[in-house]
Amino acid sequence: MEIVYINTPLGIAKISGDNDGVSAISIEDEGFISNVIPSVLLDAVQQLTDYFEGKRENFDLVINPSGTDFQKKVWQELEKIPFGKTVSYLELSKKLGDVKAIRAVASANGKNPLWIVIPCHRVIGSDGSLTGYAGGLHRKKWLLEHEKPSSQQSLF
Structure with missing residues (x-):
């Protein structure tokens, strides 16, 4: 298993993976930045960098989460939730075929091992509220703002 630490606007991202794919991406408040990027993680580092620079809306990585x-x-x-869109936990439960599984869906959402790549930050409360997020609600808010379509500004 290879690991790399990169700087992001939201903290230090820890990316883990091997030849079978990226298995985990998490965010930490502090830590060190890697000097060397393992070749199996180059795509993940580049795609996350592109995402934060506003150059990428979708990820095209081989993933291997446990x-x-x-x-x-x-x-x-x-992964089907489009960039810039949100769904509620209830909507997600309905899409999975069991409205009563909302708590199990929320639990699985909270155990997502691939921060940003599997966009659990796009799931909100039925009332539109920013509900729990493993990376902290301040990060969830930042990510949703980052993905919000820019509004056309008037020239006059």
Whole structure:
């Protein structure tokens, strides 16, 4: 397993993976930046950098997260949420075919091992509120603002 630490506007991102794909991306408040980027993680580093620079809306990485079958099913559904859009936990539960599974869906969402790449930050409360986020609500708010379509400004 290879690991690299990169600087982002939201803290230090820790990226882990190997030849089978990226297995984890997490955010930390402090730490060190890697001097060398392992070749198996070059794409992940570049794509995250592009995302933060506003040059990327979708990720095209081989991913290999660890989780239960149910968690993986939830994460696959999260990957379908378009850039700049949000869904509620209830909507997500409906898409997965079981409205009563809302707590299990929320739990799986919270265990997402691939920060930003699997966009769990795009899931909000039914009332539009920013509900729990493993990286902290300040980061969730920043990410949603970052993805918000820019409004056309008047020239006059």
